[in-house]
Each structure stands twice: as C-alpha cells, then as structure tokens.
Amino acid sequence: MNRLTTRLWALAGLLTAEVAIGLGLFVAAFAGFFYLARVVFVHHSQALDQWAFATVDAWQRAHPWAEGPINFVTFFASLYFLLPASIGGPLLMRRLGHPREAWEWLVAMAGSVLLNQLLKTFFNRPRPANTLLHTYGLSFPSGHAMLGLTFYGCLAWLLARHFGQRGWAVPLLLWAGLIGLTRICLHAHYATDVLAGFAGGAAWLVACRAGLKLFWKEEKAALEKR
Template identity: 55%
Template sequence: MRMRNVVARLLARLAVFTTEAAVLGLVFGAALLLFFYLTRVVFVEKSAALDSWAFQQMDALRAAWPGLTPLARGITLFASLPFLVAAGLLIPGGLARAGYRREAWEVLLAVAGSALFNQLLKVHYQRGRPLSALLPQPGLSFPSGHAMIGMALYGCLAWLLWRHARRPGWALVLLGWALLIGLTRIYLHVHYATDVLAGFAAGLMWLALLRLVLEFNFHAQGK
C-alpha cells in the first residue's frame, strides 16, 4: 500500500512536470522563432519599415500629448541599470528572509542571467542606437536591455504571484508594466521597435529556460 502511494505521488509529479515542460517548451520555441525572425528583418533584409512606422506613431502621440514625455522618462527608469541592480538584490534578499529561498534564487537568476545574456547578444549583433534619441544613452541597441531584463524581472515576479499566491490580476499588471517600459524605449527613440520586440522575445526565452531547469532540478530531487 505504501509503495502504491509512493508510485502515485511520483506519477502525479511527473504529470505536472510534463505539462509545465510542454508549456515552457512552446513559449521558448515561439520566442525563439520571433527573435530569429527579427534578426532576419534587421540584419539580413535590412528592412526599416517596422521601426520607421513605430517611430511615426510615437512621434504623433508625443505631438498630440506632449505631457507624456516626462511620464515616459519616469517609467523607463523602472528597468534602468541602478533600479535593476537594486531590485535584483533587494527582492531576493526579502524573499530569502521570508523563507522563500527557492523563489529568491529564481528572481536573482532571472535578473542576473538575462543581463549577461543581453550583453552577449548586443556584442554579437553590434547594432547602433537611433540617432534621434530624446534620451541619449551609450551602448549598443539590439536587443533592448530594458525590454529584455524588464521582462525577465517582472515576468518572473508575475509567475511567482500566479503560481504561489494565486494572484493572476497582479501577474497581468506586472506583465503589462514590462510591456509599457518597452514602449517607452520606442517613444523616447532610445531603441528601435525591433530592438524592443527582440528584447521581449529574448527575455521570455531566458525565463522559459530558467523555469524548465529549476523545475527539472526540483522534481529530480523529489521535492
């Protein structure tokens, strides 16, 4: 009887892991396809149609609502390097003190890993920033670090809220916030739209891969 219960628990864990792995695999695959499609558009076809259209829409919005510019400058700070360093240390520290050590490591790895991955991608693709930036910044452009690392941070927090706290509403708010930060980069002409979309895709790729590795390790240890 005891052996039957153990087998039943193992099968239940396997079913949960298999389902989650399938979903994560689909997310990773879709994000990977989007990322490489964007690299083809930008670096092979050298098409600027999407980027030009996006800048035109944001310029029209700024002309109609000039008061949005200070707001955009404020929102974009929530994925700036100083903020991400602080969040990447303080949030895991708070989670660890509260007894959520596994979740603390997950947030830390989401931020640190995506930051490193972003720099590797930027060095590889070597795309310069737009010359029309309202908020000039140094560094390379593809993919957007604000979009990528912001998606990793807020996407990870959204997952934790949905999975552990059953707060889907707040999870959607965090995902929407990550998307809004990405839009501010286009609004301020700091990044092209393709940079931002590639950043979102790469951030999702990293999150899906991280979740898959952590879940496999979790189930392999029989926890």
C-alpha cells in the same frame, strides 16, 4: 518491447500542461527573435522601425504632457532601479521563507543581464542617431525590454505560484510592455530592438525556469537517496 512502452509512457507523463505551454512559448519566442534578427540584419528592412517612430512621434506631438510620464515609466527598467530591486527582491523572498525562489529570481536576472550583453555584442547594432536620451551601449536587443520582462515576469510567477496572487500577472506583464514602448518613444531603441528584447526575455525565462526546475528535482532525488 515492454521496456520501450514503459519509457514512452514515462515520457508522456512528463508532458503536463505546464510543460507543453512552456515549450510552446519557448519555440514561439525563439522563432520571433530569429525572425526579427533576420529582418534587421539579413533583409536590412527598416519599415517597422520607421513606422513605429513616426507613430509615437505623432502621438507625442499631440500629447506634449506625456514626456514626464514616459521618463517616469522607463526608469523602472533602468540599471538604477533593477540593480537594487534584483537584490532586494530575492532577499525579501528569502526572509519570507522562500530561499529556493529567491535563488531562482536572482539567477534569472543575472543570466538575463549576461545573455543580453552577449547578444548586443554579437549583433553590434548602433542605437538610433536621433535618440532623446544620452544612452550608452548597443541597441539590439533592448536591455530595458529584455530585463524588464525577466524581472516583472519572475515577479508575476512568484506572486501567482507562491502567494496565490494570479491577478497581478497581466498588469505586471503589461507594465513590462509599457516600459518597452517608452524606449521607442524616447528613440533609445528601434521597435525591432524592443520586440527582440521581449522575445529574448520570454525565451530565457522559460529556459531558466525549466533548467532550475530540473536542477532542484535532481537535487531532491539525490538527497532522498542518502
């Protein structure tokens, strides 16, 4: 009985605010992704997608000057930006004396790319036929949304945790959200693709962070035993 009580107290000690928030976010993101997949592939509903296209199209007709800014913003989650940034960012972190965080950022991005491609292949949803860009690949979930949230989410975490720059978290996450919106404006993705990309990116970030934290903790314990 005493042993069981001890284990329960040890488990309760692990349920810190950070763990509780992370678990809640993971469950919410996973549930959101599952719901969107069900809406698209089980119920075959296009109501949200049609409404989103109609809304952004009306806004762009009223603001024709927005075409340039939209293309500018969407670039910051493209392969041409994220590939060098996902290598250069971790290298900079390593040079600043944070090798563990550099590996975390690199692993998070590599895993997000792999997961996104696996999900696209599994769901096999074609892109919108009326896209305004020459785009390749499948549509669900949006790579710009998922990889953008992973990249800027990692950056926000690192700035807040290791440099005390918590004020950057909200602008960076809003920037990732704006990038996702541009994909709808360009008809490169359906709104459900973008929302699913955000949900998938958030779930992956939390799971990746938890997994890496456990890995580093076990590695530290192994080193201390030597």
